[in-house]
Amino acid sequence: MKTMKIVVVGGSAAGAKAAAKARRLDQSAQITIIQKDPDLSMASCGYPYYVGGTFDNRNALLATPTGVVRDPGFFQKTKDIKALVQTECVAVNREARQVECRDLQSGEKFFVEYDKLILCMGGKPKRIPVPGTELEGVTHLLSMADTDYLHRAASSKEVQHAVVIGGGLIGVEACEALVSRGIKVTLVEMESQILTMLDWQMAKLVENHMKSKGVDVRVGTRLETLTGEGGRLSSVTLGDGTVIPCELAVLATGVEPITEPAAGAGLAIGELGGIAVNEYMQTSDEHIYAAGDCVECVNMITGNKVLAPMGDLANLQGRVAGENVAMGNSVTFSGTTQTAICKVFDFGAGVTGLTEKQAKKASVAAYETVVNASPDKPGFMGAGLLISKMVVNSDNDKILGCQCVGSGDVSRQLATMAMAVRAGMTVTDLATADLPYAPPYSLAIDHSIATAHIMGNKLKGRFKSISAEEVWQRIQDGNPPFFLDGRGPDEYEVLRLGIGEKYIPLGMLRNKLDELPRDKGAEIVCFCKISLRGYETALILEANGWTNVKVMEGGIMAWPFAREA
Amino acid sequence: MKTMKIVVVGGSAAGAKAAAKARRLDQSAQITIIQKDPDLSMASCGYPYYVGGTFDNRNALLATPTGVVRDPGFFQKTKDIKALVQTECVAVNREARQVECRDLQSGEKFFVEYDKLILCMGGKPKRIPVPGTELEGVTHLLSMADTDYLHRAASSKEVQHAVVIGGGLIGVEACEALVSRGIKVTLVEMESQILTMLDWQMAKLVENHMKSKGVDVRVGTRLETLTGEGGRLSSVTLGDGTVIPCELAVLATGVEPITEPAAGAGLAIGELGGIAVNEYMQTSDEHIYAAGDCVECVNMITGNKVLAPMGDLANLQGRVAGENVAMGNSVTFSGTTQTAICKVFDFGAGVTGLTEKQAKKASVAAYETVVNASPDKPGFMGAGLLISKMVVNSDNDKILGCQCVGSGDVSRQLATMAMAVRAGMTVTDLATADLPYAPPYSLAIDHSIATAHIMGNKLKGRFKSISAEEVWQRIQDGNPPFFLDGRGPDEYEVLRLGIGEKYIPLGMLRNKLDELPRDKGAEIVCFCKISLRGYETALILEANGWTNVKVMEGGIMAWPFAREA
Structure with missing residues (x-):
């Protein structure tokens, strides 16, 4: 049997996984990883925790669970995989089935032949059109180099104030990391909420938590300019004119797929800008597969294509690509439900x-x-x-x-x-x-x-409810309903909404119905701490003839607006 | 519309839930709870944590999240439910649709009429046929009274040594509680393993962890006698003749359903001794429902009836019963997958x-x-x-x-x-x-x-494996295979199995194949810390012609037998 030549472009999550899986299934294949960065198999989701000081050993980001760094020697010895680092794949010649590579240190060009090619170039930062991104003190948090830079900056005592641009997963994690280094942090997000993967109310609750930890969160505000002195960042200017003096800015405005050398080779690119693949992670060329942040995948619920640059999906897709390359198309990646989680100080x-x-x-x-x-x-x-x-x-x-x-x-x-x-x-x-x-x-x-x-x-129509956002809107519109808080006096002494609510503890309600609106059609909104008693309150009112009673969902704990503490 | 009379026998998990749910759905029903114990809505799964000192406020076991004790006054005021505590339901007259009750303090008998009856009597300790169970110092851990007794005993300084009989969930939790009070604990289990809900190997790993925390675990041993001096427990004698001096014994040998007054009223009882119910939690009498530890339910995987005395299922079943009683049969409890979890010191x-x-x-x-x-x-x-x-x-x-x-x-x-x-x-x-x-x-x-x-x-036949138990058996039989540990020297210095294994780190394996058995048909068992490298080791051997290579599942971390540390 002819020895199969497998080339993997990219050696982070998807690429390293694809190569390792292919090796397990084909001990005789000749497997080569072409990796632009100097490192391999980086635990990139761990970068913020290294920056924040959760651990101090940089190698932990690159090592196996037993502490062996996954460098080219490791790949060679344990997996018989040739990993060429600091090497860029500049082009794919599909007819000749070879990739053109450049050694980034020597500048030398060379060619590697493949029978099967797996493209795992990952993502790159979305560029934002503001002046000053080249200043010293401005960085992303996507690469090991970014991470080293930020780790140095954050653990030096030179940074007093940092600005994080972008309130997505990485931006939020960067805030926590920098705060835990004693740095004053401002988070700037141009949308009306952080964590746009969430609905507004949920994101607002997270924002409130971040503020309670000292982060100066500014939503609905655009970064206008990064300003420097002597080539070093000295302040950022926001769209509303605010100038924030700072020594560090982290640009976390999202990633987009790296499609070169796929696009140049004429492979199909999807509408969202990622490499198009089928459920086998196969591109429009049957000999070329792709996985990780550079591809589009299917949202299993809507059936729509999405970009889902997540470390877990990159690994799962890489595994599928590696298996299909080694064994013929036999396993599928059926799609994503776009699951995501992040730690935000004491919140998940x-x-x-x-x-x-x-x-x-x-x-x-x-x-x-x-x-x-x-x-x-x-x-x-x-x-x-x-x-x-x-x-x-x-x-x-x-x-x-x-x-x-x-x-x-x-x-x-x-x-x-x-x-x-x-x-x-x-x-x-x-x-x-x-x-x-x-x-x-x-x-x-x-x-x-x-x-x-x-x-x-x-x-079933039993729980008639109103959201906190609707309640707030009604208050803003000057048309508030009658509010009924069903908690006990000791509770509302500690914490209350202060929106003109009436207090009648649930246990006393049946004897105090005369304190409620006489008009049985009046709109009454019931709540409590979490709105279980609010629900029971509403049921009692309905049973007593009030016809327009609602429960405020999630009660005081889910209330995202200001409250009286 | 006629006011519906709903009677619930039992006011712990299932009963309290059923009554509360019925109330939410029917504000006009007359709802009565008949409860034998003095307390209501006890968080019985929390008993071991009160005994162990995780918290000191007894009322926390009986209170709402905001700290209000769920006593008859609470049920009356917040839920308009009449809760008769220290009251036993001694009989059900199905024709007259009334229950006969006895006030346990006055001895007075009285009758309560029902349109719908929900039986939630719970479970009782399985009696074990050993002498001495009546001694002072011998208790169960099923009721609030048991809990108060154990809490007193454990927090006094009078108990130095306790014996827990039965290594199920409650027995194991009791061990941790008593150890955390500074008491020396022996756990006695007549089966060959603790936690019989698990397979042997998994239970053995938990047993090893308990031993590392100082618990003297004895499996395959029966309790023979509880011996006292002056009416107080002084020692227990095991089936193997061992005498263990102790001041406290906790009998945790399981629970069985309480079926009175259901059985006496002629309701169908299942083969396992629980009240028979359909998916609506309805008994053989259409006006009578049952829920919680007193019923049998369906294992969804096998389709067989099982006893599943779990607090979460009791609540879910109680909710179903409460809804069906109030609304007619409309929701179902489709069965259990017999999910269970317990904390065992630092293990789950x-x-x-x-x-x-x-x-x-x-x-x-x-x-x-x-x-x-x-x-x-x-x-x-x-x-x-x-x-x-x-x-x-x-x-x-x-x-x-x-x-x-x-x-x-x-x-x-x-x-x-x-x-x-x-x-x-x-x-x-x-x-x-x-x-x-x-x-x-x-x-x-x-x-x-x-x-x-x-x-x-x-x-798919790629991962050819052998269990730790099979490996152990082969060693006992004097017929061990060739063992290959693929870890590095620093790792096996710290921890090793010591079963005659050969050490060749995965990264050196391809150059050291001559150190392996020359007979390519020889049985070789590969492993490492968790057996990922063991798997890669096996694949390399197979690619090099060895035909009888296996991976030991779970590696050293899942090895339940003695090892060299």
């Missing part, structure tokens, strides 16, 4: 499946949403808070997506919901799910199940 | 779906298992260990169950797998699942997905 925040705005955009015919706030486990075990927003297809009861933020175990919640979304489970399926319960881990009725219960009640 | 341990022994017992025609050990997240984030055992139906690729133990995030793993099992997902489905990934929470390829990958490789 993430999403799986569709948000409300995505459901709207994807023209889902009929959908319903609900917000649920609850502890993640019993109070006596030291509970954290979870706030979830679930989106379902109200035509067929299917769970389309869920967002979750808070100080509780967000990771388990999102894993649970990611599986529900992937499996096409309905609200009814989830309502009696058998999840692992013990007090150290969850409530007897897990938060995810409780969310399904509330959604079920809403779909 | 649990299961969802079928274990290997259950698959065998349930006569699953063809199944396959695999053990996977890996960190839960990157080492630089402070990883914990996860060891999973997955069981699949090898005819259709469906995941039947998964066990997980270790110091890592076992809770998320089991939640993920519980959803996979419930949804009937296949190994292939899980292999490209889109789970929440960020370094603080997981590896880029989540442990659950990696387990699916290994299982996939096994099903």
